[in-house]
Amino acid sequence: MDEISVAEFRTDVFDKEYITLNGTREGIVVGGRHLLDRLPRAFEGVDQIGVIGWGPQASAQSQNLRDSLAGSDVRVVVGLRAGSASAGAARAAGFTEQDGTLGEMFEVIAGSDMVLLLISDAAQAALHEQIFAALRTGATLGLSHGFLLGYLDQQGARFPEGIDVIAVCPKGMGASVRALYLQGAETNGAGINASFAVEQDVTGRATDRALGWSVGLGAPYTFRTTLRSEYLSDLTGERAILLGGVHGIVESLYRRFREQGMGETDAYRHSVDCVTGPISRTVSRDGLIGLYQRLDDAGREIFARAYAAAYPVGLELTHEIYDEVRSGNEIRSVILAGERLARFPMGRIDRASMWRAGEVARRDRDDEQLPLDPFTAGVFCGVMMGQIDTFIEYGHPYSEIANESVIEATDSLNPYMHARGVAFMVDNCSTTARLGSRKWAPRFDYLLTQTAYPSADDTNTQWDTTLVKAFEQHPIHEVLRECARLRPSVDIFVA
Template sequence: MLTFETSVFEREYITLADGREAIVRGGRHLFDRLPSAFEGVNQIAVIGWGPQGSAQAQNLRDSLAGKLKVVVGLRAGSGSREAARAAGFTEENGTLGEMFEVIAASDLVLLLISDAAQVELHEQIFAALRPGATLGLSHGFLLGFLDQQGARFPENIDVIAVCPKGMGASVRALYLQGAQTNGAGINASFAIEQDVSGRATERALGWSIGLGAPYTFQTTLRSEYLSDLTGERAILLGGVHGIVESLYRRFREQGLDETEAYRHSVDCVTGPISRTVSKEGLLGLYRRFDGEERTAFRRAYAAAYPVGLELVHEIYDEVASGNEIRSVILAGERLKRFGMGTIDGSPMWKAGEVARGTRDDEKLVLDPGTAGIFCGVMMAQIDTFFEKGHPYSEIANESVIEATDSLNPYMHARGVAFMVDNCSTTARLGSRKWAPRFDYLLTQVAYPALEDPRADLDLGLLTAFEEHPVHEVLRVCAQMRPSVDIFVE
């Protein structure tokens, strides 16, 4: 069991299924403790102004309220400079500067540029860090790359991670909502890779609480990147995209018009399914159905789960082997020539523009077959992570909470591109690469099995589902859920 010590915040233990985990609950009442958590830090650098960089810089600045300087560092000629200035970070007030100059002048450096840029510039970044500084990451991608190269972080620095379980837009949006509802925010994991100063844990917890995390749980940097890279390629982004694309076509083939097919696929997943799972868990969703609807859920689940399990295992293997990290780096080079393609040009997303214009959220259909397919793939990811030994909090957040509370609301509001393309470049690439695989296998394997009365669907999978320990994990996590839902403009 992972555990940690803190003298600044209150550590508590929660029981998740058959295990105990140490966590720290957040809240604005703790902001006054942040200077103590950051003892020995005179300046915090936020390097980059992407989805996470912009959100984290603003949240930390607002939480610290002038008690500690937060400075944004950007590469010379960065196109993000004007956006940072518009948010109040300027050269005139000393809160905006050139990337390497800011790194050299800071005690805590939060490296939030793209993963590909981290790989390209890591040697220069390491050279610019002052001895005894703390390097902060929000993703373990760089560790995965260093492992491949047989390289290490500099030995004279702390290396910590705070990884919000949601896109940057959610990190900022829920933080702002927290001004009215204390505790509203995005959960985060933290990891300590190197602790030279003896202050690494306090700084990581202070960083997480300063971002507005309702609760912070512990993991390792390696476990984080394995689960995060896999999750965003599976149920969080790529998987859900492939699911709804395949379902939409299936409903059209069954005779539904464009709007109704969208209602039964996308709107169903991002609306009533996500809302129910967020507050009542997967078992709560299952219990919404009885009679023929329960049978439809069970058959759909039994058809989708094996497909999802095989594919999530493949993704995990690609991440663990380093293949997916290499793929992202190679794609980063291709992007310089080809750019990022669109993902919302299919007929479904055109139909969605019309459907969203006439949508009544209170009357959206809860389709049992759609629910079974979605839950089957989600549980396949959960079981993959259980098998690989990830901690319960990480499994619940990377497989369920992030999907329902942070990501799916964006697809509900404006479609898949609004969800995926508010995420990191690594996530965007992974979603584009793997969504077609989910679409293909569901269409080629799961749906034919559903339609074939002679198909031997393993309904015994539902017994394992009903008895699964993740339901108790989600029940405990739901008790720490903020009382507000994210508001997406």
């Protein structure tokens, strides 16, 4: 991975602040509605921002930027492929051909000074040559994911030399990016955290444009990364604790509790509801160590045994996933799967008995009465810490580690899973994430069931107490406390 100095970036428009995470000073920009009047300066030289696509991120980002730039000379235009089925939804959101804010994607690309390419990863890979050819010299190409860089690396190709290449990557679902932006009209600072990266800066304005983009989306704070670091951590994270890992965890725990004699509803509440409810809410506010400290002595003993059994699984599998992403295998897998999907479309997972039980359990659920099961907490935290330590080993900045491993899970994705079920998330996220979850969740399920749980249940074997001591003393706890200072005062809004 390329090393980055996360502290040192220069902005002439926004106020840079510093946070110290495990002894490393990192620069951030704190957002808010009071900064929207600075956006015209940030976008100096930009008359038109083209947002390409109308998926969850594209629809949210185009509307947020349009609203943030209202009254300025910068126009936001949505670009869609000819005959797109999404055109009606874009018109319903106020983008129309009549006023020039909706058009054919390549015409919009050619007519824009800043192009936010928010179509699917597979489409970016398939169309990148045409897209690059349509870009103006001196234009800014914006991405919300580093997948395209990984694909270009595989092809031995590069971004065109005459353009800026930047990224702003919200750490949450597109629906939340939009819903929290709207909530921010009354609660300044409500929003989804974002990372930013500058891959190429030919105009000298790339950093301010990236920060303006993030502030315009409503990000409460924006931290720096690189495009390569972002796609390594993002692709790994969504296959591990953010999606694939949590899917495998709750599937295995549900079966475990059923085998121990629990009914369907109780098993669901001790597994899925426990992770997405009290565990996530506690970690969001008080961190991982706060969750541990909330347990009584007996609960900590159970947590510790489960954690010591699950952590090696989380560490091993996250390392394997990271290697597959870094080698390019995971990107190739997504591209190849995309070529098969027309013939073999992805099925839904929400028809299995566990998820049908969840529909029943959610009907009369009382969140205040949900159990905080210490075994479930130990397993979830063990797998999460395995991802954290993998990212530390590979040199990712702590702001990225905290957001990609903990904050995005507990503040953004898990609340959606709590409202709709993990199956809903797995069936409704991006194609890349859906493929990754389906591929890796069974691996988490298998290793937890076959190795972790028997180890935790073996009372004749002394479990590794050094793992729990390392957890208690881990620097991530202070990192999360520092990040919590920047947390919006409102919880994520689930539409």
